[in-house]
Amino acid sequence: xxxxxxxxxxxxxxxxxxxxxxxxxxxxxxDYDAETAGAVLEAAGQIADEVIAPLSRTGDQTxxxxxxxxxxxxxxxxxxxxxxxxxxxxxxxxxxxHGGQGAPKALAAAMLEATCxxxxxxxxxxxxxxxxxxxxxxxxxxxQKILFLPKLVSGEWTGTxxxxxxxxxxxxxxxxxxxxxxxxxxxxxxxxxxxxxxxxHDCAENVVHLVLARLPDAPEGVKGISLFLAPKHxxxxxxxxxxxxxxxxxxxxxKLGIHASPTCxxxxxxxxxxxxxxxxxxxxxxxxxMNAARLLVGVQGVGVAERAFQKARxxxxxxxxxxxxxxxxxxxxxxxxxxxxxxxxxxxARIEAARGICFSTAVAGDLARCAATDMARAAxxxxxxxxxxxxxxxxxxxxxxxxxxxLQVHGGMGFIEETGAAQLYRDARILPIxxxxxxxxxxxxxxxxxxxxxxxAWRELIDDLIWAVEDMxxxxxxxxxxxxxxxxRAIDAAARWLGERRGGAEALAGATPFxxxxxxxxxxxxxxxxxxxxxxxxxxxxxxxxxxxxxxIYAEQVLAGVAGQAEAVTxxxxxxxxxxxxxxxx
Ligand SMILES: Cc1cc2nc3c(=O)[nH]c(=O)nc-3n(C[C@H](O)[C@H](O)[C@H](O)COP(=O)(O)OP(=O)(O)OC[C@H]3O[C@@H](n4cnc5c(N)ncnc54)[C@H](O)[C@@H]3O)c2cc1C
Numbered sequence: 001x002x003x004x005x006x007x008x009x010x011x012x013x014x015x016x017x018x019x020x021x022x023x024x025x026x027x028x029x030x031d032y033d034a035e036t037a038g039a040v041l042e043a044a045g046q047i048a049d050e051v052i053a054p055l056s057r058t059g060d061q062t063x064x065x066x067x068x069x070x071x072x073x074x075x076x077x078x079x080x081x082x083x084x085x086x087x088x089x090x091x092x093x094x095x096x097x098h099g100g101q102g103a104p105k106a107l108a109a110a111m112l113e114a115t116c117x118x119x120x121x122x123x124x125x126x127x128x129x130x131x132x133x134x135x136x137x138x139x140x141x142x143x144q145k146i147l148f149l150p151k152l153v154s155g156e157w158t159g160t161x162x163x164x165x166x167x168x169x170x171x172x173x174x175x176x177x178x179x180x181x182x183x184x185x186x187x188x189x190x191x192x193x194x195x196x197x198x199x200x201h202d203c204a205e206n207v208v209h210l211v212l213a214r215l216p217d218a219p220e221g222v223k224g225i226s227l228f229l230a231p232k233h234x235x236x237x238x239x240x241x242x243x244x245x246x247x248x249x250x251x252x253x254x255k256l257g258i259h260a261s262p263t264c265x266x267x268x269x270x271x272x273x274x275x276x277x278x279x280x281x282x283x284x285x286x287x288x289x290m291n292a293a294r295l296l297v298g299v300q301g302v303g304v305a306e307r308a309f310q311k312a313r314x315x316x317x318x319x320x321x322x323x324x325x326x327x328x329x330x331x332x333x334x335x336x337x338x339x340x341x342x343x344x345x346x347x348x349a350r351i352e353a354a355r356g357i358c359f360s361t362a363v364a365g366d367l368a369r370c371a372a373t374d375m376a377r378a379a380x381x382x383x384x385x386x387x388x389x390x391x392x393x394x395x396x397x398x399x400x401x402x403x404x405x406x407l408q409v410h411g412g413m414g415f416i417e418e419t420g421a422a423q424l425y426r427d428a429r430i431l432p433i434x435x436x437x438x439x440x441x442x443x444x445x446x447x448x449x450x451x452x453x454x455x456x457a458w459r460e461l462i463d464d465l466i467w468a469v470e471d472m473x474x475x476x477x478x479x480x481x482x483x484x485x486x487x488x489r490a491i492d493a494a495a496r497w498l499g500e501r502r503g504g505a506e507a508l509a510g511a512t513p514f515x516x517x518x519x520x521x522x523x524x525x526x527x528x529x530x531x532x533x534x535x536x537x538x539x540x541x542x543x544x545x546x547x548x549x550x551x552x553i554y555a556e557q558v559l560a561g562v563a564g565q566a567e568a569v570t571x572x573x574x575x576x577x578x579x580x581x582x583x584x585x586x
Pocket of ligand 1: 196
């Protein structure tokens with residue numbers, strides 16, 4: 001049973017939950033109304049379902065390989081990448097000045113969700129390429145933009161993000177790669193980067209590496225990091241790729257999942273490079289790419305969850321086991337077992353909640369660029385900044401949870417590789433780790449985002465939630481309204497408690513449970529918005545029923561727990577601090 005891109009759900013989430021129509025109304029995207037967005041997603045879904053999804057199994061089994069020092073992509077990936085480039089998907093939200101189609105990032109996020117669901121390993125290539133193009137667009141000089149941007153925007157060349165080193169993971173202050181002036185206005189890079197996604201491959205003509213490194217006189221720590229561009233093939237004045245740069249692949253990692261995404265050790269052995277942005281200003285530049293990538297890793301969580309859900313639903317619609325109170329059949333379908341049905345509905349509810357959060361973050365990012373007034377742009381920027389760590393961490397946790405539930409629905413067959421449920425679980429497990437671990441996202445939420453603009457970003461979110469609760473007058477949603485109201489109060493109280501302890505051990509220890517609860521409540525809001533919109537104007541009664549049921553079941557099963565779980569945020573660190581890790585010894 002194969003994957004089908006849920007175009008109707010994607011469109012509903014964009015337009016009825018995330019506020020996509022605000023983008024068209026802002027005048028910033030005159031060519032992209034809801035109808036055009038729907039046509040784009042239909043076409044993107046076709047490529048995802050028919051060209052990319054069929055590769056994911058063989059990609060998992062075969063993986064990418066290193067041959068003669070260069071990476072050969074898994075079978076079929078080269079052709080799939082060419083097809084993906086030919087239909088113009090990498091360029092969808094690119095700057096028209098450099099060959100892009102100028103679509104909202106929110107629409108690109110929906111297109112990428114379909115790609116991620118079809119094959120997570122494949123999706124990393126366009127995601128990093130689009131991120132590299134954004135970073136260069138924002139921080140590159142005119143010559144760099146002319147030489148590199150059109151090729152990155154079109155996807156003829158791909159991009160990478162080279163941050164991690166053996167001693168520098170979450171803590172980029174420890175980056176050691178050196179950049180030495182070459183005497184002719186350029187630089188030579190020396191150092192080793194590890195875990196570089198799609199660091200090398202044979203799908204595109206060139207690979208543009210964005211690399212964090214230190215100049216000779218750089219100060220210690222993050223204030224001494226600069227951003228460099230180093231292409232795999234050196235590029236002449238006309239932009240033609242020529243001889244190989246001094247960058248080699250030290251190896252490809254053997255991983256738990258995403259086997260077709262080559263995770264490379266990259267050796268910079270005097271590689272010719274050019275500075276992007278100001279000297280020592282590299283981290284700020286890289287944040288353009290990292291923030292976009294964080295949101296899109298959240299989208300990856302939604303995509304893999306959608307694929308896992310579809311697989312579990314289809315299996316539960318075929319497999320018969322045991323009697324059911326809802327069926328006369330002595331061997332009922334799994335979907336008629338209340339426990340399995342609850343699991344399936346919660347899986348789908350979490351997906352819709354996370355999708356709503358991710359698309360809302362993307363719409364806020366688009367409005368931050370194109371809203372009509374300075375004030376509206378600033379408010380949208382605050383919302384994007386606040387939601388980004390939640391979109392990344394909560395949605396990727398949803399990805400792992402849903403993939404795990406989907407495997408469970410398959411019973412023993414889930415543990416057997418043949419069904420593909422196990423692959424999705426293995427693939428999903430990277431998502432809470434890369435692009436800033438979910439622990440680091442939680443610390444970002446508590447340490448930086450809660451206090452953003454003197455706490456205004458948080459206040460605005462809470463005010464929107466309160467307003468949404470007050471506005472919800474559908475009798476079908478009375479319980480959802482009550483649970484959401486409790487949840488909003490609980491997270492706001494927890495935020496105040498954390499705010500009084502910002503930077504201290506108590507706030508750091510409470511960060512992960514806090515982010516989870518904020519995600520739970522914000523997700524509940526997304527489901528409530530969807531249910532209310534469906535009740536008000538959706539023509540299909542089955543769709544309306546499903547939206548209302550999802551919101552209500554989520555409220556009973558998830559929101560009902562928020563107030564109690566808030567105690568985990570405010571528990572403090574007394575016992576933790578008093579503990580000697582030797583106490584845990586056997
Ligand atoms: C498959 C894969 C692909 C990747 N792709 C890329 C890529 O393309 N480019 C790139 O540059 N990197 C990439 N990475 C690296 C990835 O971003 C890092 O692995 C990640 O940021 C975590 O760093 P680390 O592995 O060194 O873990 P560490 O930083 O050592 O963290 C270990 C644990 O400690 C926690 N921790 C660390 N510091 C703190 C702190 N201050 N407070 C609280 N908790 C803390 C973390 O949350 C984590 O749970 C990739 C990694 C993998 C596995």
